[in-house]
Amino acid sequence: MTYAELKAEADKRWAAKQSTNRTRIVLNESAPDYDMGGRRTKAALQDEIAKRGLDVSLERTGNFGMDWKCPLVKVIRPSSPAVWYGPLHAADVSGFLDEAVDGKKVNNDLALFVEGEKGFEGIRPLAELGWWKPQHRIIMELWGHIDPEDIYDYIANGGYGALQKVMAGEIAPDKVIEELKTSGLAGRGGAYFPTGIKWEGAMRARGRPKFVVCNTEEGEPSIYKDRRICESNPHQLIEGMSIAAFVIGSHKGYNYIGPHPLAVERFNHALKQANEVGVLGKQVLGFDFELDIETRRGFGSYVSGEASAMQASIEGGRAMPRVKLQRSVEAGIWEKPTCVNNTETYSFVAPILHNGGKWFSEIGKGMTGTKMYSITGHNEYVGLVEVPFGIPVRTFAEDLAGPIRSGRPIKSIVFGGPTGGPIPPQLFDTPADPKDCNNIGVLAYGAGGVIVLDDSACHLDVIKYFMAFMENQSCGKCTPCRIGCHELLLTLDRISQGLGVAADILTLEDMGDEVAKLSICGHGQAAPYPVFMVLKHYRDEIEAHIVEKRCPAGVCPMKPPEEVAQSGFLLMQPVTVH
Amino acid sequence: MSGRGPEGSLPWTDSYDVSEVDAIVERNKWRRGAALEILEDIQEHFGWVSPAAVQRVAELTDFSPNYLYGVVTFYDEFRIAPPGTVRVDVCNGSACALNREDHILHELERLLSLKEITDTSPYELFTQNKFGYVSDDGRVILRKVDCVGACQLAPLFRVGREGDHHDIRFIGPVTPESTEPQLRSAFSEMGTSLPSGGEGTRAPGDQFHKGNLG
Numbered sequence: 001m002t003y004a005e006l007k008a009e010a011d012k013r014w015a016a017k018q019s020t021n022r023t024r025i026v027l028n029e030s031a032p033d034y035d036m037g038g039r040r041t042k043a044a045l046q047d048e049i050a051k052r053g054l055d056v057s058l059e060r061t062g063n064f065g066m067d068w069k070c071p072l073v074k075v076i077r078p079s080s081p082a083v084w085y086g087p088l089h090a091a092d093v094s095g096f097l098d099e100a101v102d103g104k105k106v107n108n109d110l111a112l113f114v115e116g117e118k119g120f121e122g123i124r125p126l127a128e129l130g131w132w133k134p135q136h137r138i139i140m141e142l143w144g145h146i147d148p149e150d151i152y153d154y155i156a157n158g159g160y161g162a163l164q165k166v167m168a169g170e171i172a173p174d175k176v177i178e179e180l181k182t183s184g185l186a187g188r189g190g191a192y193f194p195t196g197i198k199w200e201g202a203m204r205a206r207g208r209p210k211f212v213v214c215n216t217e218e219g220e221p222s223i224y225k226d227r228r229i230c231e232s233n234p235h236q237l238i239e240g241m242s243i244a245a246f247v248i249g250s251h252k253g254y255n256y257i258g259p260h261p262l263a264v265e266r267f268n269h270a271l272k273q274a275n276e277v278g279v280l281g282k283q284v285l286g287f288d289f290e291l292d293i294e295t296r297r298g299f300g301s302y303v304s305g306e307a308s309a310m311q312a313s314i315e316g317g318r319a320m321p322r323v324k325l326q327r328s329v330e331a332g333i334w335e336k337p338t339c340v341n342n343t344e345t346y347s348f349v350a351p352i353l354h355n356g357g358k359w360f361s362e363i364g365k366g367m368t369g370t371k372m373y374s375i376t377g378h379n380e381y382v383g384l385v386e387v388p389f390g391i392p393v394r395t396f397a398e399d400l401a402g403p404i405r406s407g408r409p410i411k412s413i414v415f416g417g418p419t420g421g422p423i424p425p426q427l428f429d430t431p432a433d434p435k436d437c438n439n440i441g442v443l444a445y446g447a448g449g450v451i452v453l454d455d456s457a458c459h460l461d462v463i464k465y466f467m468a469f470m471e472n473q474s475c476g477k478c479t480p481c482r483i484g485c486h487e488l489l490l491t492l493d494r495i496s497q498g499l500g501v502a503a504d505i506l507t508l509e510d511m512g513d514e515v516a517k518l519s520i521c522g523h524g525q526a527a528p529y530p531v532f533m534v535l536k537h538y539r540d541e542i543e544a545h546i547v548e549k550r551c552p553a554g555v556c557p558m559k560p561p562e563e564v565a566q567s568g569f570l571l572m573q574p575v576t577v578h
Numbered sequence: 579m580s581g582r583g584p585e586g587s588l589p590w591t592d593s594y595d596v597s598e599v600d601a602i603v604e605r606n607k608w609r610r611g612a613a614l615e616i617l618e619d620i621q622e623h624f625g626w627v628s629p630a631a632v633q634r635v636a637e638l639t640d641f642s643p644n645y646l647y648g649v650v651t652f653y654d655e656f657r658i659a660p661p662g663t664v665r666v667d668v669c670n671g672s673a674c675a676l677n678r679e680d681h682i683l684h685e686l687e688r689l690l691s692l693k694e695i696t697d698t699s700p701y702e703l704f705t706q707n708k709f710g711y712v713s714d715d716g717r718v719i720l721r722k723v724d725c726v727g728a729c730q731l732a733p734l735f736r737v738g739r740e741g742d743h744h745d746i747r748f749i750g751p752v753t754p755e756s757t758e759p760q761l762r763s764a765f766s767e768m769g770t771s772l773p774s775g776g777e778g779t780r781a782p783g784d785q786f787h788k789g790n791l792g
Contacts, residue, residue, distance in 0.1 A: 035728040035736075035748040068730040221671040221725035259655045260727070261743040296611070297618055300654035300724070316611030317645075318652040334610070376673040376729035383730070418672070451672050465675050469724075475652075 001278045002286040003164040006155055014156030021078050023056045023101050028072040028144065030063035030231045031224075031262045032383075037089055038071040044090040048097055056101055062232025064144035066131075067383035068402075069112060074144065075100050081120050085110040130399040131381055136363060136370050139347045140386045143232045148266055151273040154235040160279060162353035163239050166246055167287045171353060173203060173247040180349070182357030184368035189215055189305075189342035190416075190446045191522070192367065192434050195349075198339065201329035202248040205337035210250035212241050212293075213333065213340045215310055216267075217258040219302030220417045221469065223449040225372040226343040228384055230255075230263035233347070234270035238293065240346030242284065243353070245291050248339050253293035255343075256310050259300045268295055302473035306521050307340045309475065320475045321521035342447070344372055365390025366433035375401050377452035378408075387432075394428040401452045408454040412538075416446030418466040419526035421533025422459055441533045444526040458555035459538045460545055463530045464492040470527040481524025484515035488528060498558035500546035509535060594624050596634045603638045613641050613649055617656065625741045626657040654724070661740040662712055662719040664770060666690065666761075671725025673732035677751070682733055683722065685757040687711075690720055692778035714776025737764040 001009075027033075027042055042058075049056060064072055069086035073096075076082045088096055088110060099108045114120040117127050126132050137143075146153035154160070165171045171179070181196035202210065214237065216226045229237055241253045257264050271293055274280040284291050296314050303309045304319030311333045313319035325331075332338020348369065352360045361368045367389040373396075376382050381402030387395070397410055404410060412422035415432070421442045423430065430436050434445035453462065471485040488511060491504050512528030519525045535542065544552050551558055599620060606615045616635055620627050627650050636643040650656045668674075668683050686692075692711050710721035719740075726748075728734060734750025747764045765772055 032728060032730060034744075035726075035731065035746075037747075039744060067728075070730065219724070221675075222673055222729060224725075224727040224729075227727070296614075298653075299614075299618060299621075299656060301652060302724075304653075313614065314611050316613035316615065316649070318648055374729075376671075376732070377676060378673075382673070382732075451676075453676065457676055462672075462676070465672065 003160065006152075006160070006277060006279075006285075010152040010155035013152045017059075020057060023078065024059055024074075024076040025056055025101070026059045026061050026074040026076065026082075026144075028062070028064055028070065028074070029060050030228060031260070032063065032067040033071040034262065036070040036087060040090040041071050041073075041088055041093065044093040045097075048093050052097070052102070054097070054101060060147050060149065061145060062143050062148040063228045063384065065140060065384040065386075066112075066381075068381055072112075072144075074115075081118075082115040083120065083123060084112045084115070084126075086112055131385070131402065134387050134391055134395050134399055135385055136388050137386045138351050138363075138370050139229065139233070139236065139344060139372060140384070141351075142236075146233065148232050148234060149269055149273075151235055151270070151277060151279070154233065158354065159235055159350070160239055160285070162350040163242050163246075163279075164285055165353065166243050167285050167289065176243065176247050176353065177203065179352060179357035183352045183360035184357075185345065185348055185352060185360065186367060187342055188344035188348075188371065188447065189307075190444065192445070195341060195345055198329060198341070199244065199247055201327065202244075202250075202337055202339040205248075205330050207331070207335075207337045209252065210248055210337040211333050211339070212245045212248065212250045212253040213310070213314065213338055214241055214253070214255040214343055214346055215305060215307065215340060216263065216343045217256055217298040217305040217310060218260075218447070219258060219298075219300065219305055219473065220419075220447075220449065222374060222376040222451055223417050223447055224374050225384055225448055227258065227260040227263040229343050229347055230257060230260075230267045234267045235274070236347045236350055237267075237343055238270060238274055238280070240349035241293060242280065242291055243349050244339055244341070244346065246284070246289060248337070250339070251290050251292065253291065254296050254314055254333075255293065256296045256298055256304075256314060258298040258305075264295060264297060271295065301475075302469070303475045303521070303523050306523055308521065310340070311338065318475070320477045321523070323520050364388035364433075366431055366435055371432075371448055373400075373448040373450050375450045375452065377401070377414075377450075378404050378406065378454040378457070379452040380405055389433045390431040390436075392429050393423055393432050396432065396450055397425075397428055397452070401450070404452070404454045406454060406456065408456060411453045411455040411457055412459070414451040414453065414462070414530075415442050415449075416444050416529075417449030417451070418469050419444040419529050420446050420449070421530045422453065422462065422537070424537045427537075441536045443529040443532065444522075456553060456555075458551055458553035459534045459541050460492065460496050460551070461553075461555045463534050464489065464496055466530050467492055467527065470523065474523060474527075478518075478520045478524065480515045480518035481521075481527065484511055484519075484524065485527050487511060488515065488531065492531075495542065495545050496551070496556040496558075498545070498549045498556075502546060504546060505535065505539075505542065594628060594631070596628075596630050598623070599631050599634045600638065603635055607639055612639065613646060617646065617650055621656055625661045626659060628658075628660075662717050663740055664718045664737065664765075664768070665710075665740050666718060666720045666735060666737050667723045667726065668721070668735045669724075669726045669728070669733070670722050671727075671729060671732070673729040674725075674734060677733040679733040679735075681754045682735060682752050682757055685754045686720055686735065686761065689758055689761055689772060690718055690778070691773050691776050692720060711778050713773035713778050715773050717770070718773050720778075735761075737761070737768065739768070 072086040073088045074084050111123045113126045114123045119125050177196050177200050185195045186192040301319050304313045306321050309319040309321040328338045370386050370388050372386045379401035385400050414422045467489045471489045474481045476482045512531050515528050602619045606612050632646045710719040712719050731750030736748045738746035749760050
């Protein structure tokens with residue numbers, strides 16, 4: 001089908017959906033909702049609606065970012081604003097329907113907020129929530145509003161319009177790259193390489209065939225933004241990949257998704273739909289251009305998120321990084337030109353082409369645009385946010401992360417997941433931006449993991465946990481990473497048992513430096529960064545473990561002094577991460 | 579190499595019908611990067627990758643068994659021993675680790691009649707339970723897994739049937755005191771009971787884990 005036909009069909013369906021006189025109950029159906037019992041809630045709702053013979057429509061949408069209130073439900077009554085409720089468990093369904101639908105009342109204990117600017121019957125509007133105010137949603141704009149399993153919902157909201165413009169020649173490939181360069185869009189996987197330059201390299205590369213690859217592998221603890229994109233708006237990603245394929249002249253795309261069943265399921269479903277309506281396939285949108293996109297499943301390995309390791313995995317082998325003599329735009333999978341980008345990066349392409357690169361470049365300070373962060377830790381508001389670059393770290397502590405569950409004060413905020421570093425409260429005015437964070441010692445800003453720590457955490461314990469993860473997930477190909485991470489872990493463990501000596505700090509610094517400089521891929525290069533950051537800002541805490549033989553936070557299993565005398569034996573003790 | 583546990587008495591099927599592997603190979607063998615695709619399909623279809631299946635794939639394709647085992651043991655989601663019927667996974671993500679998930683692990687070990695498993699060598703911190711610990715009746719496998727992405731519940735564990743992505747119960751936030759009632763209610767909702775007696779064994783397969791130095 002051509003785009004005009006699709007758009008007409010989509011508009012018709014969307015208008016029918018909106019203009020209904022029935023009450024609409026829109027369930028959030030993404031992994032956190034299912035984790036919290038969303039499937040049982042849905043079944044209970046269906047049963048109860050059938051039993052009472054209610055005239056309501058039960059719809060589906062993706063994630064909204066409020067993971068701590070899942071399962072979320074949105075109720076739209078005719079001629080009143082949409083009200084969100086959560087958490088709605090199966091047991092609460094009966095009472096919920098009594099009030100929310102039968103009783104036509106809104107003041108429900110579960111009511112969270114009202115969409116829009118104004119309050120409604122005593123419920124606060126979304127615009128007044130501290131969690132919402134700093135946010136600027138570009139990727140997440142349609143999340144919570146469209147059905148991720150219905151391509152027409154996306155098309156009715158402007159989806160695939162950018163692809164049509166590119167295919168029809170309204171925006172020539174050169175112009176696409178120019179817009180991307182103007183926008184300043186940089187790779188969101190953690191390296192922040194300018195996307196426009198990468199695509200230009202891939203376009204100019206002479207090898208054939210070319211490949212477009214999307215990296216949706218997230219193996220590290222506490223980062224879950226990419227899989228949510230596949231769950232909540234997979235078509236935006238497909239549109240970005242299709243544009244990339246047309247621009248560089250590729251006919252084959254791969255999306256490498258980690259072991260996240262729902263993300264794989266939703267993305268495959270989206271691909272099937274796109275093929276059915278002719279967005280993908282032999283003739284993309286009716287133009288003479290063939291494109292096939294395929295899902296590749298990662299089977300659980302952190303290092304396969306590294307670009308060259310992912311390529312090895314797509315080729316069907318062990319996900320081991322390669323020494324890059326040529327950039328992957330010259331020689332990627334099967335030594336062919338490959339355009340590898342992160343899920344988030346691809347998803348930005350369509351909005352940028354819609355609104356122009358200049359619009360994007362005016363958002364954010366420092367680096368341009370917005371960034372998705374997954375926030376977790378000791379805080380209350382665990383979930384996903386999308387905020388412009390350059391807002392102070394303090395905003396995360398005060399608004400986005402919410403109160404600390406235990407009521408204790410914040411000790412630090414870790415940016416960048418297991419390769420980031422804890423930022424102390426006195427530096428909370430630093431803008432959250434890769435460059436500024438590099439200046440204070442967070443060398444790998446990473447893919448947007450934020451972990452909030454209260455003062456019950458011990459930084460030595462935290463970096464030991466990170467190092468244990470990096471040691472375990474090291475593929476073992478190059479020696480500095482394989483042996484270095486292991487020795488760093490043993491050293492940290494020795495200190496945490498009260499067996500540390502003054503020279504251990506030097507060991508950490510020197511060996512960390514070697515590991516960072518000599519490893520062949522980003523895994524080893526970034527593994528010691530948290531150690532450097534802690535030694536920079538929390539040296540007293542480490543020294544207290546070594547000199548005073550005590551753990552200030554009372555977490556580490558410090559051995560009593562009489563056992564320390566037998567340190568020769570204890571060195572052989574296994575490491576335990578609580 | 580046997581699919582059986584150390585006692586040789588566990589109620590697992592030792593192998594499965596390898597002829598079904600032929601269809602999987604046939605479906606995938608012309609794809610680019612076929613090795614991983616074939617093995618992933620085998621894993622999803624049977625729940626584990628048996629030695630006979632690897633042998634069969636090697637016969638039908640150009641890949642050596644050596645290469646195929648290299649792939650299987652690299653990724654954490656592959657199992658090279660039969661799964662139990664019920665899986666109990668303790669999340670080891672950062673939010674759970676910060677909230678002291680180890681206490682819950684100890685409590686679960688007690689409730690599932692397993693002996694203490696947290697004393698490990700440094701090589702196995704994270705995937706020490708890649709294959710997990712299995713109760714004496716062979717039904718329940720307890721594992722410590724990487725972040726499951728449900729940090730709002732931390733610290734948490736999840737209970738589900740092996741191979742079923744849909745009916746999984748995420749249970750959290752748990753405290754050591756609340757572990758027992760929450761585990762019991764999850765098991766009774768699933769229509770099964772806690773294993774009783776015995777001390778459990780390490781699920782077979784660990785010896786083939788990639789182990790960096792060991």
